[in-house]
Amino acid sequence: MSRVRVLVGTKKGAFVCTADGQRKDWNIEGPFFGGWEIYHVKGSTVDPNRIYASQSSGWFGQIIQRSDDGGKTWSPPGSSEEDLKSTDGFPKGESNKFVYEGVAGTHLWYDGTPHPWEFKRVWHLEPSLSDPDTVFAGVEDAAMFKSQDGGKTWSELSGLRLHTTGKDWQPGAGGMCLHTILIDPKAPDRMWVAISAAGCFRTDDGGVTWKPTNKGLVSNFMPNPEAEVGHCVHRIALHPSRPDTLFMQKHWDVMRSDDAGDSWREVSGNLPTDFGFPIDVHAHEPETVYVVPIKSDSEHYVPEGKMRVYRSRTGGNEWEALTNGLPQQDCYSNVLRDAMAVDTLDDCGVYFGTTGGQVYVSPDGGDHWSPIGEHFPSVLSVEVQTLK
16 A cells, blocks of 8 residues: 655654555654754655755754655765864755855845845755756755755756846845745756745756746735746745646735746635745646635734635636634644645645644545644644655
């Protein structure tokens, strides 16, 4: 029988949760890296035992961790224990060096003045679809890095930052982070990234050159609401069978593109609010989309104290609330951008984690929900692996 492995990154460590295909009885292991912020944990689709994790601390910096046994044991790739020690307490080792290529230059700061590019942390790790040793990293300040040796060394795909509109990028409230990386399964040299608060960008040549793909986005907080860059995109998603169709949860608005991001249209429809962070697509139904609306950009919790996932079976505009098994009173949690995932079992499972420390699963595409665990630290990311 198939199994699933759910990888949970939290503000105080990582957890590995496993169950059989019924997805009812869960074994929870962790916390790994207890006390550290784990921004993202994601496994390879080529070798499910290969998992990458971003371990971060405002005090001690950034550490890339890797597991080669499905999350049982971890180590920084290519680094010894001594490499991680220094007189100032910050981690060393090649696997933790994220250095911008060339002269870093400046981007815009919150007040519109120039500010130097400064690496802070890795927000997102995206393993290659064909090679377990190749992995991409989205970082703050926004840039994209690539490793071809299992995370031991990293080089910047600098065409994104240097040769598009990087000097005009400006951080959103959570920082200037590259938080989403999508790889086209039919044409792996085509990738999309999303940056807060710069927008969506696409490469068609493996990351050498990039173009902004924000036509149709409207952001009323900007001096020019329809500018080429500056939009606060929270998350983008696609179905592997239709990579030209993209779905986006923006700072405000749920959007859709049917031309690989060249143009977008709003599909918020009858949602109670079109502000939110995550968005995902059903594994077998390319027109079935999930979002979690929250009250507003200043009140980051679900409306009316009710946890509701919204599902559209029509690719947007028409949305239904999914509530069976979710708290419908006195709930004031949020679901962050990387904290929703789907498995690929015949009955597609949907997963999400909350800032209140709950991780939920629906084994039937959202119709019924139950908790995997209700007392995790605040959840930053949720990913799932379907294991044969």
